[in-house]
Amino acid sequence: MGDIHGAYRAFMQCLERSSFDYRNDLLIQLGDVADGFDEVYECVEELLKLKNLIAIKGNHDEWLNQFCITGYHEQHWSQGGKGTVNSYLNLSGRKPRFIASKFFGFNANIEPSDIPESHKNFFRDQVLYHVDDNNNCFVHGGFNRYQSFYEQREETYYWDRSLFVDALEYEQLKTRIQGIEFEVATPFNKIYIGHTSTIIFKKDKPIEAANVINLDTGAGWGGRLSMMEINTSNLWQSDPVSDLYGYRRR
Numbered sequence: 001m002g003d004i005h006g007a008y009r010a011f012m013q014c015l016e017r018s019s020f021d022y023r024n025d026l027l028i029q030l031g032d033v034a035d036g037f038d039e040v041y042e043c044v045e046e047l048l049k050l051k052n053l054i055a056i057k058g059n060h061d062e063w064l065n066q067f068c069i070t071g072y073h074e075q076h077w078s079q080g081g082k083g084t085v086n087s088y089l090n091l092s093g094r095k096p097r098f099i100a101s102k103f104f105g106f107n108a109n110i111e112p113s114d115i116p117e118s119h120k121n122f123f124r125d126q127v128l129y130h131v132d133d134n135n136n137c138f139v140h141g142g143f144n145r146y147q148s149f150y151e152q153r154e155e156t157y158y159w160d161r162s163l164f165v166d167a168l169e170y171e172q173l174k175t176r177i178q179g180i181e182f183e184v185a186t187p188f189n190k191i192y193i194g195h196t197s198t199i200i201f202k203k204d205k206p207i208e209a210a211n212v213i214n215l216d217t218g219a220g221w222g223g224r225l226s227m228m229e230i231n232t233s234n235l236w237q238s239d240p241v242s243d244l245y246g247y248r249r250r
Contacts, residue, residue, distance in 0.1 A: 001014065001027060001028070001029045001030060001215065001225070001226070001227045001228075002030055002194045002206075002215035002216045002217055002219065002225060002226045002227075003030065003031065003032035003058065003194040003195070003197075003215075003216045003219055003220055003225075004029070004032065004033050004036075004043050004219060004220075004225060005032055005033070005034070005035055005036025005037060005060070005080060005083075005219050005220030005249070006033070006034065006035065006036045006037035006038060006039050006040040006043060006080070006083045006084065006087060006220075007036060007037045007039070007043075007219045007220070007225055007238070007241045007244070007245070008037070008039035008042040008043050008046065009039070009238070009241075009244040009245065010219050010224070010225035010238035010239070010241050010244055011043055011046060011225060011238075012046070013225070013238040013239060013244075014225050014226070014227040014236050014237070014238055015046075015227075017236040017237075017238075018227055018229070018234075018236040020227075022049060022050055022051060023051050024051075024052075025052065026052040026053070026054070027047075027050055027052065027053050027054070028054045028056070028130060028138050028192075028230075029047065029053065029054070029055050029056060030056050030058070030138060030139075030140055030192065030193065030194035030195075030215055030216070031055075031056045031057055031058025031059075031060075031061055031126070031140035031158060031194055031195070032058030032059070032060045032061060032140065032194060032195070032216075032220065033047065033055075033058070033060075033061055034058075034060045034061050034063070034064045034080075034084050034123070035060040035063075035064075035079060035080030035081050035083055035084050035220070036060075036080040036083045036219070036220040036221075036249050037083050037220075037241065037245055037249060038083045038086040038087050038090065038245075039087055040083065040084045040087040040088070041087045041088055041090075041091050041116075041119070042087075044118075044119050044122050047122070048118060048122065054127065054130045054138070055122065055125070055126045055127065056126060056127055056128070056129065056130060056138060056139065056140050057123075057126035057127065057128055057140060057157070057158050058126075058140045058141075058158050058194065058195065059140070059141065059155075059158045059159055059195070060079070060080065060081075061123050061126055061158075062123075062155075062158060063075055063081070064084060064115075064123055065120075065123040065124055065126075067112060067115075068112050068115050068120045068123060068124070069112075069124075071111065071112050073105075075105055076101045076103075076104060076105025076106055076107065077098070077105055077106045077107075077108050078104055078105035078106065080220060080249055081105070081106070081108075082096070082098060082106065082108075083249065085098070085108045085110045088110060088114045088115055089109070089110055089114060091114075092114050094109070094114075096108065096109065096110070097109045128154060128157040128158070129149075129157055131188070132230075134189055135187075135188055135189045136188065136189050136190045136191070136192065136230065137149070137188040137189075137190070137191045137192070138191075138192045139157050139158075139191070139192075139193055140157060140158040140193065140194050140195050141156070141157060141158045141159050141160045141161060141193065141194075141195040141196075142156075142157075142160045142161055142162060142163030142164055142191075142193050142195070142212075143156055143157060143160055143163055144156060144160060144162060144163075145162070145163055145166060145183070145184040145185060146185055147185055148185055148186055149184075149185070149186035149188075150186065158195070159195075161195065161196050163191070163193070163212060164193060164195075164196050164209070164212055164214055166182075166210075167182065167209035167210040167211075167212040168207075168209045170182045170209065170210045171209045171210065182210035182211065188211065189211065190211050190212075190213060190230075191211055191212045191213070192213050192215060192228075192230075193212060193213070193214050193215070193216070194214070194215055194216035195216055196214060196216060197216050197217070197218040197220070197221055197223065198214055198216060198217050198218060198223075199217070199218035199221055199223045203217075204217050204218060204223050204224050204237075204240075205217060205224075205226070205235070205237070206226055206228065206235065213228070215227075215228060217237065218241075219238070219241050220241075220249060221248060221249060222240060222241050222242030222247075222248035222249060223240060223241060223242075224237045224238050224239070224240055224241065225237065225238040225241065226238075
């Protein structure tokens with residue numbers, strides 16, 4: 001499953017449309033549960049109900065994780081952070097207040113104590129990547145394909161976009177250069193990523209380039225949330241999130 005960004009209604013649509021079995025099926029969620037729409041709390045609560053879950057860390061999730069630890073939000077609740085504040089303060093019955101920061105983003109009246117302990121543990125325990133028994137790799141952002149996958153800086157896994165950019169460029173080059181290969185220092189069967197919304201490319205379905213499959217179909221920006229069955233490539237999508245909520249994002 002691609003980036004959720006607080007879109008609980010879209011999340012539930014994907015689970016229902018796929019007939020997901022909470023006890024027997026495995027969900028690999030590619031990160032960025034936080035920021036965007038106002039139901040981050042509900043999304044985490046639902047994820048915690050799943051018996052078999054691999055929760056991968058996204059950059060938005062790490063910003064929230066660091067806030068839980070230090071009380072400081074690196075992006076000052078910009079880039080969808082208002083939705084996260086709204087979600088957790090609505091839970092506590094307090095009205096969210098935002099004051100424009102001197103440089104960018106906002107100061108908000110939220111404290112780490114407003115985040116339930118089980119949610120702090122969820123964001124703390126997210127993994128940087130997962131490699132399954134069929135050598136499929138699951139990672140939020142990507143990685144530097146010219147370096148060993150297992151020796152990269154932590155933030156590379158949830159920030160780096162070069163893998164997807166390179167894969168798109170490869171698709172263009174292979175039509176002109178016969179025999180060109182998409183070389184990766186640590187080869188994988190398929191590589192599943194989020195982080196880079198496909199709506200940038202005016203598409204609301206996953207994009208496959210080389211052996212890289214991008215499942216971020218723009219839920220955080222009012223697009224759709226996507227969920228794919230790995231063995232069959234069956235795809236389930238939500239309605240446009242902007243239709244479900246009546247707005248695009250906070």
